[in-house]
Amino acid sequence: xxxxxxxxxxxxxxxxxxxxxxxxxxxxxxxxxxxxxxxxxxxxxxxxxxxxxxxxxxxxxxxxxxxxxxxxxxxxxxxxxxxxxxxxxxxxxxxxxxxxxxxxxxxxx
Amino acid sequence: xxxxxxxxxxxxxxxxxxxxxxxxxxxxxxxxxxxxxxxxxxxxxxxxxxxxxxxxxxxxxxxxxxxxxxxxxxxxxxxxxxxxxxxxxxxxxxxxxxxxxxxxxxxxxxxxxxxxxxxxxxxxxxxxxxxxxxxxxxxxxxxxxxxxxxxxxxxxxxxxxxxxxxxxxxxxxxxxxxxxxxxxxxxxxxxxxxxxxxxxxxxxxxxxxxxxxxxxxxxxxxxxxxxxxxxxxxxxxxxxxxxxxxxxxxxxxxxxxxxxxxxxxxxxxxxxxxxxxxxxxxxxxxxxxxxxxxxxxxxxxxxxxxxxxxxxxxxx
Numbered sequence: 001x002x003x004x005x006x007x008x009x010x011x012x013x014x015x016x017x018x019x020x021x022x023x024x025x026x027x028x029x030x031x032x033x034x035x036x037x038x039x040x041x042x043x044x045x046x047x048x049x050x051x052x053x054x055x056x057x058x059x060x061x062x063x064x065x066x067x068x069x070x071x072x073x074x075x076x077x078x079x080x081x082x083x084x085x086x087x088x089x090x091x092x093x094x095x096x097x098x099x100x101x102x103x104x105x106x107x108x109x
Numbered sequence: 110x111x112x113x114x115x116x117x118x119x120x121x122x123x124x125x126x127x128x129x130x131x132x133x134x135x136x137x138x139x140x141x142x143x144x145x146x147x148x149x150x151x152x153x154x155x156x157x158x159x160x161x162x163x164x165x166x167x168x169x170x171x172x173x174x175x176x177x178x179x180x181x182x183x184x185x186x187x188x189x190x191x192x193x194x195x196x197x198x199x200x201x202x203x204x205x206x207x208x209x210x211x212x213x214x215x216x217x218x219x220x221x222x223x224x225x226x227x228x229x230x231x232x233x234x235x236x237x238x239x240x241x242x243x244x245x246x247x248x249x250x251x252x253x254x255x256x257x258x259x260x261x262x263x264x265x266x267x268x269x270x271x272x273x274x275x276x277x278x279x280x281x282x283x284x285x286x287x288x289x290x291x292x293x294x295x296x297x298x299x300x301x302x303x304x305x306x307x308x309x310x311x312x313x314x315x316x317x318x319x320x321x322x323x324x325x326x327x328x329x330x331x332x333x334x335x336x337x338x339x340x341x342x343x344x345x346x347x348x349x350x351x352x353x354x355x356x357x358x359x360x361x362x363x364x365x366x367x368x369x370x371x372x373x374x375x376x377x378x379x380x381x382x383x384x385x386x387x388x389x390x391x392x393x394x395x396x397x398x399x400x401x402x403x404x405x406x407x408x409x410x411x412x413x414x415x416x417x418x419x420x421x422x423x424x425x
Binding site for chain 2: 013014015017018022023024025026036039040043044046047078079081082083086092093094095096101104105
């Protein structure tokens, strides 16, 4: 989705940059791409836990973002993740929120 | 291999010398293969006459400001230029320079070029060059934002003021690391302005104490140890989703886990450029450095957040 106008369409997220000289990406080969997707799901779930949400890979092409009650949205990439999470939970997902940061610190170790 | 045509934006408030600068720069051999797109706010366009170079590689968009009313026209005009280039109707230009109106917000223009499904496969964003009038300085919100997102600053009309040091101090607070040139004092090096590395190393960063322009200020963070790329991407995307309007600019060199050389990131509000895999570290400092130009956000809050995410992202 275009960050500017909200029009749907494959804009491509910067974390999924197309491999070309000089560009850093972890999606250059199929193995790298799958590994990165798996890592992204695991890492995102550490944050989404705070909002009682979970993320799962879907066919290696999209992700499924679900609430604890099973309400689910398909998200294409990280561009959509946080806007969809806010829509599903009905509250802002703010990385500066002290409550979130306290929970992340508590979850460590 | 596909060669992406760089698109440079010349921004700057009304009367700050954008057209005069462009006129000087276009005489430089380094810009001989450059197409120009001018946007004027007004019914009668004049700037293209001032440039004295009326040919098929110069396009005038008028009767509206690029950043709001005629954004679609920008995309169409660039596609049309590219189509003519491919058909051999116009010379095969290797660079496109967009001169925006003095009132334009640079972000929608940059976003149009990066997000358009056709343009993004042929063009890449180059440096944003912002002119600042030494007589009138920066004050209006439009000009503050134009300075904040600049990769290069050009101070104009310095011959009309006794001392520009106060203004330079203000500019350094708004945009700490963009190289600054004086249009009047020295020969402007077109190649350095347009072709220079967007992701210049960030090292010496003065602590911004005074905030002459309210809540807009620059802040720098440094992190020890290698960062987890995946978690960093999640964090920055989440930050820009919620606070994109307040993060005027983010720029950094990152020490990424699993990568021997640094990765440069560079973003303007919601828009982040494809990360650059740098060939080598600029010096012995192996910390990650991030510079933010923010409107209202505080350093310790951002630092605490990134730190918490990175610690959470450490494999357990």
